Amino acid sequence: MSLLKQISPNLFKMSIRKLSDYEGFKKLADKSKNIVTLTGAGISAESGIPTFRGEGGLWRTYRASSLATPQAFLANPALVWEFYHYRRTVAFNAQPNAAHLALAKYEKICNEEGRRLTVITQNVDGLHRKAGSEKVIEIHGALQKVRCTKCKIVYENLNDPICEALRGRGDPAAQDKDLPIIDKKDLPKCKHCQGLLRPHIVWFGENLDHEVLTQARDLVESCDLCLVIGTSSVVYPAAMFAPLVAERGQPVAEFNLNDEPADETFQFHFPGKCATTLPKALALTV
Ligand code: BJW
Numbered sequence: 001m002s003l004l005k006q007i008s009p010n011l012f013k014m015s016i017r018k019l020s021d022y023e024g025f026k027k028l029a030d031k032s033k034n035i036v037t038l039t040g041a042g043i044s045a046e047s048g049i050p051t052f053r054g055e056g057g058l059w060r061t062y063r064a065s066s067l068a069t070p071q072a073f074l075a076n077p078a079l080v081w082e083f084y085h086y087r088r089t090v091a092f093n094a095q096p097n098a099a100h101l102a103l104a105k106y107e108k109i110c111n112e113e114g115r116r117l118t119v120i121t122q123n124v125d126g127l128h129r130k131a132g133s134e135k136v137i138e139i140h141g142a143l144q145k146v147r148c149t150k151c152k153i154v155y156e157n158l159n160d161p162i163c164e165a166l167r168g169r170g171d172p173a174a175q176d177k178d179l180p181i182i183d184k185k186d187l188p189k190c191k192h193c194q195g196l197l198r199p200h201i202v203w204f205g206e207n208l209d210h211e212v213l214t215q216a217r218d219l220v221e222s223c224d225l226c227l228v229i230g231t232s233s234v235v236y237p238a239a240m241f242a243p244l245v246a247e248r249g250q251p252v253a254e255f256n257l258n259d260e261p262a263d264e265t266f267q268f269h270f271p272g273k274c275a276t277t278l279p280k281a282l283a284l285t286v
């Protein structure tokens with residue numbers, strides 16, 4: 001809790017009101033030429049996709065952070081594939097919400113006016129593209145893609161289940177000990193070389209794709225407005241993007257359930273569910 005909130009709740013409320021100046025934000029957005037939005041799990045929460053660090057962040061008894069590692073895949077590829085089979089099914093069946101749709105609509109308005117809006121997302125659920133956003137940089141990969149552990153090729157695979165052995169598996173309420181073990185030879189195989197496939201996701205301790213990171217950094221270094229939507233801003237390198245924009249003296253607007261901004265250098269903070277606050281801030285009906 002901030003010191004201001006503790007010593008003067010009224011002053012705190014006034015400062016929050018100033019930070020959530022919807023009219024001021026809209027005026028600024030409409031004259032911005034190169035807008036970057038950095039999104040995280042919170043933007044998909046209202047589409048029924050659990051956030052990582054909130055309630056529902058567990059699968060069976062596992063934290064996502066213990067399964068989303070190269071070590072976990074090496075030790076137990078069947079368990080990690082069960083987890084991702086479940087995540088793929090949830091994401092493939094989810095629909096974009098008003099926050100995704102507002103960004104897609106505002107990108108079109110920007111295009112018509114010779115301005116630019118790009119989504120840099122940490123999410124792997126594909127909902128920005130489903131909503132119609134065209135300029136999307138998926139810095140942590142995508143559930144729709146697979147990568148071969150042998151020949152390294154990356155390709156789209158939308159099959160659900162991705163292989164017969166995973167049919168009916170992945171139930172988050174099941175217990176590992178009650179389920180037959182899936183043989184490694186029955187896990188998803190590369191269509192080119194038959195090597196073991198893995199989800200095309202950036203796991204903890206892995207580097208982001210160099211080209212993708214360069215594209216994201218270029219935007220962070222050149223944008224004139226940054227929107228930070230539904231992210232806890234704790235995972236690097238994404239966590240440093242918005243503070244870098246603010247350091248250049250450019251405005252940052254945060255949309256989060258939290259009452260307080262993640263960084264005191266942010267110019268705007270809109271507390272609440274972003275499916276409500278974002279369309280309101282952009283004055284769009286979706
Ligand atoms: C709402 C809402 C609503 C809810 N409306 N808001 C020390 C310092 C610096 C770096 C490191 C370090 N120690 C280790 C590292 C490296 C590590 C890292 O950053 N760790 C931190 C935890 C400290 N980073 C990496 O490993 C990255 N690689 C890398 O850095 O390589 C070089 C290197 C390696 C090793 C050491 C050092 C350097 C790779 C990161 C890849 C992250 N991948 C994951 C998993 C993907 C797996 C999968 O999806 O299956 O990506 S982690 C997980 O967190 C996922 C997310 O994209 C990411 C960010 O989470 P996000 O989106 O912010 O979600 P939540 O749940 O945290 O927050 C939701 C927010 O929404 C909350 O704020 C809510 O309030 C809000 N909200 N509902 C508005 N309706």
Ligand code: ZN
Pocket residue numbers: 148149150151152153190191192193194195
């Ligand atoms: Zn292969």
